[in-house]
Amino acid sequence: QKEVEQDPGPLSVPEGAIVSLNCTYSNSAFQYFMWYRQYSRKGPELLMYTYSSGNKEDGRFTAQVDKSSKYISLFIRDSQPSDSATYLCAMSKNYGQNFVFGPGTRLSVLP
Amino acid sequence: NAGVTQTPKFRVLKTGQSMTLLCAQDMNHEYMYWYRQDPGMGLRLIHYSVGEGTTAKGEVPDGYNVSRLKKQNFLLGLESAAPSQTSVYFCASSYSSNPRDLESGANVLTFGAGSRLTVL
Numbered sequence: 001q002k003e004v005e006q007d008p009g010p011l012s013v014p015e016g017a018i019v020s021l022n023c024t025y026s027n028s029a030f031q032y033f034m035w036y037r038q039y040s041r042k043g044p045e046l047l048m049y050t051y052s053s054g055n056k057e058d059g060r061f062t063a064q065v066d067k068s069s070k071y072i073s074l075f076i077r078d079s080q081p082s083d084s085a086t087y088l089c090a091m092s093k094n095y096g097q098n099f100v101f102g103p104g105t106r107l108s109v110l111p
Numbered sequence: 112n113a114g115v116t117q118t119p120k121f122r123v124l125k126t127g128q129s130m131t132l133l134c135a136q137d138m139n140h141e142y143m144y145w146y147r148q149d150p151g152m153g154l155r156l157i158h159y160s161v162g163e164g165t166t167a168k169g170e171v172p173d174g175y176n177v178s179r180l181k182k183q184n185f186l187l188g189l190e191s192a193a194p195s196q197t198s199v200y201f202c203a204s205s206y207s208s209n210p211r212d213l214e215s216g217a218n219v220l221t222f223g224a225g226s227r228l229t230v231l
Contacts, residue, residue: 008151032210043115043201043222044154049213088153092210098169099220101153 003027006089006102015111019076023089023102026070030091030100033065035074038086038104047087048074079109113137117202117223124192124230132187132226134202142205143185144169144220145177147198154201160185161208192230200226 006023013019021035032051036044050056053067062075072091076083089102118133134143141162146154156169160179174196176188185204189196203220212218 004153006153032213034213041224043203043224044220045222046219051213090154094210098156099154101155103151103153 002103003100004089004091004102007105008103010106010108012108012110013079015079015081015109017079017109019079019083019107019109021074021076021087021089021105021107023072024070025072025091025100027091027093027100028067028070029093031094032092033063033072034090034092034099035061035063036088036090036101038088040085044088079107081109081111084108115202115204115221115223117200117226119226120224121227122229124189124228126193126230128192129188129190130192130228131189132200132202132228134185134187134204134223136183136185136202136204136221138204138206138221139182140204140206140221141182142208143179144203144205145175145185145187146201146203147171148201148225149198157187157200189228192228194230196228197230198228200228 004025034049035047037047038044048063056063060077064073086104086106088104090099092099115136144159145157158177163182166177178186202223207218
């Protein structure tokens with residue numbers, strides 16, 4: 001079993017839709033949870049991060065963490081064509097160099 | 112403000128050939144990383160460096176070597192390329208390795224645009 005699992009997609013939605021992107025993980029030592037956005041032929045960029053359980057909102061984006069279920073989500077409200085990208089979840093413990101990345105979900109928002 | 116620059120962007124090799132990927136950052140970051148990205152596998156850490164003159168193995172180091180002779184540069188070498196090393200390689204850097212520094216941005220990874228390597 002992979003340490004971090006993510007729906008591979010691709011996911012296609014119409015403009016304005018609410019998008020839900022999800023990851024599950026197996027290591028209960030993870031404390032920091034991140035979402036990266038990767039446009040085609042580009043490197044990933046950090047979109048949001050959360051620490052431990054709870055919600056965090058930033059504009060149209062909301063990140064949720066449920067540590068009891070080992071499940072994290074990223075919600076995108078009023079999705080735009082510019083949101084079309086691959087979204088990678090990533091996690092880390094309280095210490096150490098290593099981030100563990102999910103395989104990514106490719107999202108297309110159609111005008 | 113170039114950030115992280117990777118050279119070359121594309122390369123085709125034959126099995127057994129050698130090559131070096133160069134990563135350069137202009138942000139005075141201490142920490143540098145080499146990842147590979149394969150379909151369905153996510154980003155996997157190959158090697159990393161916690162400062163000039165230091166290197167350490169990541170999750171998938173076999174078949175690769177690295178050097179960090181200057182703080183701003185991190186080189187990834189393939190001594191004898193194999194088809195299994197066909198991938199997109201990303202270099203990243205950060206000021207800090209402490210996850211608690213995410214809040215200040217010091218632990219945010221800045222990635223290069225990637226180097227696509229095909230081994231025939």
